[in-house]
Amino acid sequence: MATGRTHRPATRSRGIPEATVARLPLYLRALTALSERSVPTVSSEELAAAAGVNSAKLRKDFSYLGSYGTRGVGYDVEYLVYQISRELGLTQDWPVVIVGIGNLGAALANYGGFASRGFRVAALIDADPAMAGKPVAGIPVQHSDDLEKIIQDNGVSIGVIATPAGAAQPVCDRLVAAGVTSILNFAPTVLTVPDGVDVRKVDLSIELQILAFHEQRKAGEEAAAHTDGSGPAAVTRPGSDDSADQGPDGDVPAVMPA
Amino acid sequence: MATGRTHRPATRSRGIPEATVARLPLYLRALTALSERSVPTVSSEELAAAAGVNSAKLRKDFSYLGSYGTRGVGYDVEYLVYQISRELGLTQDWPVVIVGIGNLGAALANYGGFASRGFRVAALIDADPAMAGKPVAGIPVQHSDDLEKIIQDNGVSIGVIATPAGAAQPVCDRLVAAGVTSILNFAPTVLTVPDGVDVRKVDLSIELQILAFHEQRKAGEEAAAHTDGSGPAAVTRPGSDDSADQGPDGDVPAVMPA
């Protein structure tokens, strides 16, 4: 996933492993679907299949939360929905601000998944004065001059950054200074934050590049049957006496911008 | 992050660990920035700082690719850009289709990061007949009836799903049947695919829930100083004789839809 994975030093938060926390939303989603179909109980095997994980892993994950199952029967769906919601902190209201209302920011503002689970879009913020006052997803965009006031007035602790890469770090700094302690970053930049602030990264470009890697590998393995020489041929290294500006191989293909 | 983490069984692809592959795009981005500033060489320490990782980790990562550094000096920026690009398969052209041109799909189509690194939006596909022919990001939207033909005509092997959750699995099945072997999924669903197909997941809702968990933990630790009783109080379990429809605690707060 996205992925973006892991900025935190894998600090086991109150005994619950980070990997388990990352899977709880998956379980919760599957359980909610069962709940809507009025299914009373579910076995670890069934639920694991619905969530796309190993059943042993699921049972171990739940064991970190407590003994919530009944042997011979399974798990009470409603009860487990509540327990996981509580553990994830979804029984309370989380006001969220989105900074950077471009194409992506607007799409996020319109995303239904926000409102459903305790998350509420408290404000939309953009640096473009022309955007100010214009409603997006029914919420008027506010100018970034008022960022600090917006954060404090609404008691926001979670911020979403959907700005261009260049603006991300300054915006992040202001968010943190204003009291935000969790950031979801969509800008293609590494954010630097003080201790105690959590950052999660969602990066489309990185995900695609990872897919491309595996795609290439699959294609390479397949082609290896036909033509040989797919192995990494020994390439000339940039010698100390070589000119530095030109690519070392002479045929460096299109070093792309940005 | 995105996440999304890990659907593959951690198959070490040609000796390069999955965790390393996931970091290569980060290094590449930092290196590209250095290249634009015409920096000739960079040390592992500097590059690691720019990419937000440990320098030892970076060196080990690069050691999987080969010995591309020069002791006492560092790494040749241009050379490394080329090597990583080649390793990730970015020296070739990857046509991509986006299925589901709603708010998110349109935002993705407009995203600049696509075009820059070998990825090319070959087609936009939507199930809504009213969308057909309408240009988004300069590309006319095509109807999903023609999905198979579009995939095959353009030789597409990477598909992006930005449909509602309900449509995701059927779309996925059709993409795979048409020859797509890598999928980036933005729909909040677990996709089932045959062996040999890679899926990466980007899920806004999950990322927010993970942040909420840590946010709650931070708030709880802070509040523990003032009022006690923040520890998980023993809650009544759903007894076998209890009615099943109602939540076990009697005050299950707003089990949310979807």
Place this chain on the structure above:
DNA sequence: ATGTCTTTGTGAACGCGTGCACAAAGATGG
């Protein structure tokens, strides 16, 4: 040529996450 100094590349230890396999627990039927 030789010594010094910087930086890489990697062996080794450690910790986390995963999955197996099974004992314990409880439901269910007689």
Place this chain on the structure above:
DNA sequence: CCATCTTTGTGCACGCGTTCACAAAGACAT
């Protein structure tokens, strides 16, 4: 009440990923 059967909860082993720490390698000055 007892036997059987299902399913949970978990001890254990294994493998991957991370980090430390250092030897090897090369640049550079003298």
